[in-house]
Structure formats: structure tokens, C-alpha cells
Amino acid sequence: MADIKSTETAPNTIYLKDYQPPIYLIDHVTLYFDLHETQTVVTSNLKVRLNPDNKQTNKALLLDGQNLQLLSIKIDGQELTQFVCDEERLTITSVPEECEVEIKTQINPQDNKALEGLYLSSSMFCTQCEAQGFRRITYFPDRPDVMSRYDVTLSGDKKKYPVLLANGNLVSQGEGENGKHWASWQDPSLKPSYLFAVVAGDLFVKEDHYITMSGRKVLLQVFVEHENSHKCEHALISLKQAMKWDEDTYGREYDLDIYMIVAVNDFNMGAMENKGLNVFNASCVLASPDTATDADYYNIQSIIAHEYFHNWSGNRVTCRDWFQLSLKEGFTVFRDQEFSADLNSRAVKRIDDVNVLRTHQFAQDAGPMAHPIRPDHYIEISNFYTVTVYNKGAEIVRMIRSLVGNDGFRKGTDLYFERHDGQAVTTEDFVKSIEDANNIDLSLFQNWYSQAGTPELDVTTIFNEREKKFTVSIKQSCPDTPGQKNKKPFHIPLQVGLLDQDGSDVLLELADDSLTSATTQKILQLKSEQQDFTFLNVISEPHLSLNRGFTSPVKIRQQHSNDELAFLFAHDSDEFNRWDAGQLLAINTLLDLITKVQNNGELAIAENVINAYRNTLTSRELDKSLIASAFTLPSESYLADQCDVVDTDAIHQARKFMRLELARSLQSEFKTVFNNNQSDAAYLFEAEEMARRSLNHVCLSYLMCLEQEETLNICLDQIEAAHNMTDVMSALTILSHYDNESRQRVLDAFYKKWKDDAQVVEKWLSIQAASDLPDVLTRVKALMKHPAFCITNPNKVRSLIGRFCAVNIVHFHAADGSGYEFLTEQVLALDSINPQIAARLLQNMSRWRRYDNKRQGLMKQQLERILAKKDLSKDVYEIASRSLND
Ligand code: TRP
Ligand code: ZN
Numbered sequence: 001m002a003d004i005k006s007t008e009t010a011p012n013t014i015y016l017k018d019y020q021p022p023i024y025l026i027d028h029v030t031l032y033f034d035l036h037e038t039q040t041v042v043t044s045n046l047k048v049r050l051n052p053d054n055k056q057t058n059k060a061l062l063l064d065g066q067n068l069q070l071l072s073i074k075i076d077g078q079e080l081t082q083f084v085c086d087e088e089r090l091t092i093t094s095v096p097e098e099c100e101v102e103i104k105t106q107i108n109p110q111d112n113k114a115l116e117g118l119y120l121s122s123s124m125f126c127t128q129c130e131a132q133g134f135r136r137i138t139y140f141p142d143r144p145d146v147m148s149r150y151d152v153t154l155s156g157d158k159k160k161y162p163v164l165l166a167n168g169n170l171v172s173q174g175e176g177e178n179g180k181h182w183a184s185w186q187d188p189s190l191k192p193s194y195l196f197a198v199v200a201g202d203l204f205v206k207e208d209h210y211i212t213m214s215g216r217k218v219l220l221q222v223f224v225e226h227e228n229s230h231k232c233e234h235a236l237i238s239l240k241q242a243m244k245w246d247e248d249t250y251g252r253e254y255d256l257d258i259y260m261i262v263a264v265n266d267f268n269m270g271a272m273e274n275k276g277l278n279v280f281n282a283s284c285v286l287a288s289p290d291t292a293t294d295a296d297y298y299n300i301q302s303i304i305a306h307e308y309f310h311n312w313s314g315n316r317v318t319c320r321d322w323f324q325l326s327l328k329e330g331f332t333v334f335r336d337q338e339f340s341a342d343l344n345s346r347a348v349k350r351i352d353d354v355n356v357l358r359t360h361q362f363a364q365d366a367g368p369m370a371h372p373i374r375p376d377h378y379i380e381i382s383n384f385y386t387v388t389v390y391n392k393g394a395e396i397v398r399m400i401r402s403l404v405g406n407d408g409f410r411k412g413t414d415l416y417f418e419r420h421d422g423q424a425v426t427t428e429d430f431v432k433s434i435e436d437a438n439n440i441d442l443s444l445f446q447n448w449y450s451q452a453g454t455p456e457l458d459v460t461t462i463f464n465e466r467e468k469k470f471t472v473s474i475k476q477s478c479p480d481t482p483g484q485k486n487k488k489p490f491h492i493p494l495q496v497g498l499l500d501q502d503g504s505d506v507l508l509e510l511a512d513d514s515l516t517s518a519t520t521q522k523i524l525q526l527k528s529e530q531q532d533f534t535f536l537n538v539i540s541e542p543h544l545s546l547n548r549g550f551t552s553p554v555k556i557r558q559q560h561s562n563d564e565l566a567f568l569f570a571h572d573s574d575e576f577n578r579w580d581a582g583q584l585l586a587i588n589t590l591l592d593l594i595t596k597v598q599n600n601g602e603l604a605i606a607e608n609v610i611n612a613y614r615n616t617l618t619s620r621e622l623d624k625s626l627i628a629s630a631f632t633l634p635s636e637s638y639l640a641d642q643c644d645v646v647d648t649d650a651i652h653q654a655r656k657f658m659r660l661e662l663a664r665s666l667q668s669e670f671k672t673v674f675n676n677n678q679s680d681a682a683y684l685f686e687a688e689e690m691a692r693r694s695l696n697h698v699c700l701s702y703l704m705c706l707e708q709e710e711t712l713n714i715c716l717d718q719i720e721a722a723h724n725m726t727d728v729m730s731a732l733t734i735l736s737h738y739d740n741e742s743r744q745r746v747l748d749a750f751y752k753k754w755k756d757d758a759q760v761v762e763k764w765l766s767i768q769a770a771s772d773l774p775d776v777l778t779r780v781k782a783l784m785k786h787p788a789f790c791i792t793n794p795n796k797v798r799s800l801i802g803r804f805c806a807v808n809i810v811h812f813h814a815a816d817g818s819g820y821e822f823l824t825e826q827v828l829a830l831d832s833i834n835p836q837i838a839a840r841l842l843q844n845m846s847r848w849r850r851y852d853n854k855r856q857g858l859m860k861q862q863l864e865r866i867l868a869k870k871d872l873s874k875d876v877y878e879i880a881s882r883s884l885n886d
Contacts, residue, residue, distance in 0.1 A: 035156035063139035071104035124201025134193035197274035206232035242305035273310035289683035330393020347575035368886030498542035503571025593654035625691035817858035835873030
């Protein structure tokens with residue numbers, strides 16, 4: 001029959017410059033699934049048509065396919081015998097300009113542990129097709145610029161799979177033979193194959209409805225396993241909030257009559273925006289006060305919104321190719337960030353988002369995996385669902401909004417949605433819509449899409465007292481990144497304010513800009529390598545507050561004394577910059593302590609630093625959540641990024657010392673705040689209550705540094721008596737770092753109580769993986785043998801192994817290399833199970849050049865060991881080879 005070829009070569013690199021439109025389009029797809037755990041048969045009927053936009057002379061029909069067993073192919077009813085089929089695709093050379101192709105394939109969902117395509121998760125069938133999973137279901141041109149209408153019929157055992165779901169509307173259903181039943185679904189919208197989904201299982205459904213802005217009634221459904229029936233409420237509330245917000249903010253209305261969300265236990269990412277049928281990682285949708293923390297509630301609200309927002313930014317207007325991923329992800333993250341900011345505390349949201357960007361994205365931008373938000377080459381696209389494409393991508397959209405203003409931005413997005421509805425487009429199309437709607441030129445701005453690396457700004461100021469002029473000089477540069485040298489300048493908007501000696505905002509009068517009205521904030525636009533901005537009529541030397549609200553994703557180098565930082569920490573009217581001044585103060589203090597630890601110097605913290613923190617803790621005007629954020633010192637990994645050669649032990653000791661010193665000096669203040677903040681009220685997911693709980697957590701964790709019996713007892717009581725998971729987790733996390741006799745007892749009791757709740761067990765694992773105890777790796781290894789752990793479940797892998805490597809950096813980077821060897825063993829094991837998860841784990845070792853010679857050697861050796869594995873996945877190959885070759 002088919003001519004099966006197998007080639008043994010290094011994986012191919014795909015380049016953006018090689019993009020060609022598809023040769024054939026598929027207008028219509030009819031799919032029939034005969035569901036079976038190990039032998040599902042998929043019959044696909046494709047209406048194929050030559051693409052008039054493709055000018056290539058070679059007119060072969062290329063159908064992607066992976067791990068498929070081909071049963072038969074027919075063209076216009078005729079059995080086909082002339083085709084080439086290899087491990088990646090089916091090529092048919094002589095195809096009529098218009099025809100019908102029928103393909104039967106067989107797949108094995110139960111053996112599918114990569115969790116791409118159709119798989120079984122806790123006895124339910126579900127699919128994950130983004131980015132290239134549809135090709136594991138049937139042969140198809142599996143690329144987002146092929147958009148089709150889908151008719152789908154599912155047939156399966158009625159007892160085991162009473163619920164049968166697919167995209168769009170249910171059009172008919174009925175009984176079959178041998179205890180089977182079937183359901184047919186029709187999706188009226190045009191969609192790319194990556195948005196296809198089916199689900200089959202024995203599921204509970206919680207329903208609600210939403211009336212759209214034009215008065216249409218939409219049925220909302222959340223499908224979960226029966227034991228989770230009480231955990232759907234928050235998801236439904238969040239969904240309705242998201243639907244309303246998108247109408248109010250972007251004028252976007254939902255388009256189908258039904259919106260379904262399904263919770264699954266085994267999932268590679270957070271959630272997936274399949275048209276009308278979102279599939280969610282159970283941990284990103286299920287919540288009840290006794291099992292989910294404030295952070296979980298917050299996260300669920302934003303992910304539900306994120307997937308909902310994709311209906312416009314991603315589904316109706318989709319990506320031409322996967323290099324354009326940030327078109328939908330960057331924009332949608334920006335949309336969900338603003339949604340969360342509008343519904344909760346805006347300042348806290350910005351601080352959290354900037355923390356993620358600085359700790360993870362800046363690190364990626366400075367390492368071997370650095371790539372522009374629109375990458376220009378990849379081996380495995382799954383490796384590019386990154387903080388760069390998502391979070392830096394969101395910052396790029398945010399800067400565009402800063403440049404054109406809120407109204408201009410709305411005009412731009414209106415034009416974008418109208419102009420490109422139903423199309424697969426590029427990031428240039430997005431920028432062009434904003435330009436056209438605002439009549440401006442963003443060509444220089446485009447460098448943000450094509451250049452990797454974090455720009456650095458050197459800032460100096462001069463005050464001319466006689467002329468009452470204050471001049472800010474800014475010089476921009478961007479470090480080389482793999483494959484990119486000598487970057488062109490970026491177009492950088494910077495919100496700026498000046499404070500007088502009392503800490504009040506000054507009215508700004510910019511030299512070249514005298515026509516605009518006087519305000520206390522302005523946006524400076526940096527467009528060249530070096531630029532001066534002069535403020536007029538400045539009476540006395542002001543304090544500069546630059547990049548307010550983190551307008552641009554840049555690093556700023558400015559010489560600041562601790563007194564200057566303490567002043568801004570106390571007075572800046574921009575809440576973000578106020579917090580940031582505190583962080584800079586902490587970083588200066590910690591970097592100094594790190595050097596002292598390394599030189600065996602005497603450790604001490606200056607009185608003015610302690611006082612700045614005391615003033616913050618006792619402030620009456622500051623929001624509780626902002627106080628809590630101020631007392632959250634920069635993480636160990638962020639500190640590591642500020643060092644030339646990373647010394648994880650010194651970082652750990654320095655940070656611990658600073659926390660202990662703050663606890664010693666502010667002991668009574670922490671106790672007072674903690675006591676004043678107690679409450680017996682029932683759990684409420686609400687900004688003020690969350691702020692109260694987080695400040696309490698901060699106080700308790702500082703007090704615990706003093707290792708007093710009294711604090712230990714408060715922790716134990718809180719674990720026992722609290723009626724919400726936030727307070728329980730808070731105390732349990734604090735306790736987990738101290739080796740006392742209650743620790744193990746409490747952890748055991750916690751497990752016993754919650755062993756049947758997957759989400760709580762994940763928390764139990766991650767607490768232990770992040771613990772400060774000396775023998776933590778031995779404990780992590782033991783936990784891998786515990787019934788709570790399962791290597792094929794990504795959430796369990798992330799909670800235990802992922803957290804150990806990413807958060808517990810002292811132990812992961814142990815000098816004997818035991819952490820590296822452990823990670824390598826897990827990556828090698830997972831490579832054959834779930835390559836996406838294996839590749840993600842491996843990234844913890846990609847920045848090996850930042851450590852001392854001995855550690856570099858140890859990590860390099862492990863990376864080479866990984867590359868030597870036979871049949872290594874593309875995913876892991878790409879990370880390991882880029883890490884070594886940079
Ligand atoms: N598009 C999804 C999102 O909302 C991302 C995603 C979900 C994904 N599952 C995936 C990406 C699996 C790659 C592989 O962000
Ligand atoms: Zn997304």
C-alpha cells in the first residue's frame with residue numbers, strides 16, 4: 001500500500017521567511033469519531049479546493065499526520081493507491097482542483113501521554129489541538145491559515161460517556177447499537193484546526209446564562225467530575241464578569257448560543273480557548289473556599305477571562321502562522337491583565353505582572369532561549385509558548401496603548417476586529433490597524449516585534465538652578481542575544497513625574513511641548529540612542545519618578561542613594577513606582593549583604609533602611625496589599641539575575657538575614673498589625689479581604705523568623721481552625737521551613753484530610769518541594785514514590801519536580817551536582833512520556849553559564865548527556881542544543 005519512509009536526521013528548523021500560503025484550502029470538514037479507549041476510528045471527509053493565492057507550481061496536497069494508523073483514503077469516492085506517507089505527513093500529488101477526500105485513521109487515546117490530540121484523562125476523552133495536535137487525530141493541513149466549517153459526530157458507550165461534546169451547537173443525537181449513543185455538533189464559525197475540540201465522559205454540569213449587549217441569551221455550562229460539583233460557582237461568576245467587561249471595554253459580544261467549559265485533570269498548560277468549548281486544567285477552574293487560596297481564585301478569574309477574550313483576539317481573528325503567536329497571546333494577556341486590574345486592585349495587579357516579567361522574562365531575554373516576541377525560527381513551536389511571547393507581548397500592546405491613548409487604542413482595536421474578522425493575520429496587520437485608526441506612524445515601534453533582549457536605559461539628570469531647568473538625559477542600548485547583534489533603537493514611551501522636596505507632584509512644562517496643558521504626568525518618547533528632555537520653570541531640584549506604572553519593559557540604570565530611594569518609597573504618588581523604590585532599596589541592601597557573606601564580613605542593615613520599612617508597615621494611608629507587597633523581598637532568582645556570577649548560597653543567606661533583621665527590629669509592629677487584622681468573617685473573594693489576608697501572612701512569616709514558641713502556636717492554631725484554604729496554606733507554608741516536631745505531624749494530617757482532592761494534594765507537594773530543610777532533595781525523591789505523585793500528570797510534575805528546580809535554588813544548585821543529576825533523570829524519563837513537560841523542566845538548566853566554573857561543568861555534562869539520548873524529542877533537543885551552543 002503506502003510507501004513508508006523513515007529518516008534519521010537532526011530535527012528541521014522552520015523559518016518565518018519561508019512562509020508560503022497553503023496550496024489547498026479545506027472549506028468543510030465532516031468528522032465521525034467511533035470512540036474507544038485504545039482503538040478510536042476517525043473518519044474524516046474534507047471538501048478540498050485549490051487556493052487561488054498560492055502561486056507555487058507544485059500542486060501537491062500536503063496533509064500533516066503524526067502517530068496515526070492510516071486505514072483508507074478515497075478521493076471523490078475512489079480508493080486512492082498513489083500517495084506518499086512518512087512519519088510527518090501524507091502527500092498526494094495528483095489531486096483535482098476541487099474534490100472530496102475521505103480518510104479513515106485509527107488512534108490510541110489511552111496510550112497518549114503527550115496529551116496532544118485525543119487522549120484519556122481520568123476516564124474521560126478530551127482533546128488538545130493547539131498548536132499541532134489536530135494532526136494526531138487525522139491527516140489534515142494542520143496550520144492556522146486553513147480555516148474550515150466543522151460538522152462532528154461522536155459515538156461512544158452511553159454508560160461510560162453519557163456526555164458527548166464538540167464545538168458549536170448540538171444538532172441531533174440518538175441511540176446506537178451495543179449500548180452506544182451518538183451526538184452531532186455543528187460549528188457555524190470558520191475556524192483553524194487548532195481550535196477544534198471534543199470531550200466525552202461522565203460529567204456533572206453546572207449551568208447559568210448570560211444576556212449579551214444585544215439581548216441574546218447565551219447558555220453557560222461548566223462540566224466537571226461529579227465530586228467537584230460544588231467547585232464551579234467561581235468559574236461561572238468570572239465568566240459572566242469577563243463577558244460583560246469585553247462588551248464594555250472593547251465592544252465585543254459573544255457570538256454563539258452556548259459556551260462550555262470542561263475541567264480535566266491531565267493538561268499541559270492552564271487552559272485552551274477552543275471555539276465554544278474551552279478545556280481547562282482542573283486547577284485553573286475549580287474552587288471552593290476550603291480548598292482554593294486567594295491566589296487560586298485570582299488566577300481562575302483571569303484564566304477564565306483570558307480564554308473568553310480569545311473568542312475575539314485569537315478565534316475570530318486568528319494567526320496566519322505560529323510565528324504570529326503573540327498576535328493572539330500578547331494581546332489577550334494584555335486584555336486579561338486589564339480585566340483583573342479593573343475588578344481588583346490595579347496597583348497590586350501591576351506589581352504582580354511586573355514581578356513575573358522581571359523575574360522570568362528578563363531572565364529568558366538574557367539567556368540562550370532569548371527570542372523576539374515574534375520569533376523568526378523554531379524547531380518545536382510548543383517551546384515558544386513563553387513568557388516572552390505572552391508577557392512581554394502584553395507589554396508591547398500596553399506600550400502601543402500608552403502611545404495612542406485609551407480612545408485611540410479603542411479606535412484601533414475596533415478597526416482591527418472589523419477589518420480582519422474571519423481572517424488569519426500577522427502582527428503587522430495589528431499594528432497597521434492602530435496606525436490607520438490614529439493616523440500615526442509606528443514603523444520604529446516595530447523593532448519591538450523583531451528584536452530580542454531587554455533594552456537598558458542609562459539615566460542622568462542635571463538641575464540648572466539659575467535657569468530653573470531640569471534636564472533628563474537618557475541613553476538606550478540593548479545587549480546582543482543569540483543570532484542578533486547591534487540592535488536598532490527602540491521606540492520607548494516613559495511616563496514621568498517630578499516630586500518636590502515635600503514629595504508633592506510638580507506641574508510639568510516640557511521644553512518642546514509648550515502647547516499642551518500643564519499636568520503632573522507626561523509621556524516621554526525615546527526614539528533614538530540618546531535623547532535629552534528638559535523641564536522648564538522647576539523651582540528647586542526635584543526627585544525624578546521615571547517609567548511610572550512600568551510604561552515600558554526596560555531596565556533603568558540610575559545612581560540612587562538609599563536616602564533618595566527611601567524618599568520615593570515614602571512619597572511617590574505613583575503606587576507602582578513607590579513599590580519599586582522599596583524594591584530597589586531592598587536590592588541595594590541585599591547586594592551589599594551578598595558581598596559581605598562572600599567575604600565573611602559582618603552583616604548589618606543600615607538604620608535608614610529599617611526606618612523606611614517601619615514607616616511603610618505603620619503607614620495609615622497605604623493599602624494593606626501594598627504594604628504586603630513592599631515586605632515581599634525580591635526573590636532569590638531575581639537577585640541571582642542582578643549578580644555577575646550567581647552564588648546561590650550567599651543569596652540565600654543574605655535574604656534570610658535581611659528578613660531576620662527586619663523581624664527583630666519591627667517585632668512589635670508586626671505583632672500589632674497581625675492582631676489588628678484578625679477576622680472571623682466567612683471567606684470572601686474580594687480585594688480588601690485579600691489584602692488583609694496577605695498582610696497577615698507577611699506579618700506571621702516575619703515573626704516566625706524569630707523562632708518563638710508563641711508564633712509556632714499561632715501557626716498551628718491557624719492550620720487547625722481557619723475555615724479557608726488561604727489562611728491554612730499561609731501557616732502551613734511558613735511552618736514547612738522549620739524543622740520542629742510538629743512539622744511532619746501537621747503535613748501528614750493535612751494529607752490524610754485532603755488526599756482525594758487533586759488540587760490540594762498539588763499544594764501539599766509544592767510546599768514540600770520549596771522547603772528550606774537541608775535534606776529536601778531526599779524528601780522530593782521519596783515523594784515521587786508516594787501514591788500522591790504520578791509522573792504522567794503534569795500538575796504533579798510541576799508541583800514537585802518543577803517547583804524544586806525553579807524555586808528551591810539553593811538545593812537545586814547544590815555544589816555536588818545532585819540537583820542537576822536529578823533534573824536530568826526526570827527530563828530523560830519524561831522525554832518519552834510528555835516531551836512538552838520535559839522541555840519546560842529542562843529550561844531550569846539553560847542558563848548554566850551564569851554560575852561558577854564547577855557548576856558550569858556539572859550542568860554542561862548533564863546537558864550533553866541529554867543530547868546523547870536516542871530518539872530524543874524535538875522539544876527537548878531544541879532546549880538542550882540551544883543551551884549548549886549559545
Ligand atoms: N492557547 C492557550 C492559552 O490560552 C495555550 C495552550 C493551552 C497551549 N494548551 C496548550 C499551548 C498546549 C501549547 C500546547 O494560552
Ligand atoms: Zn492564550
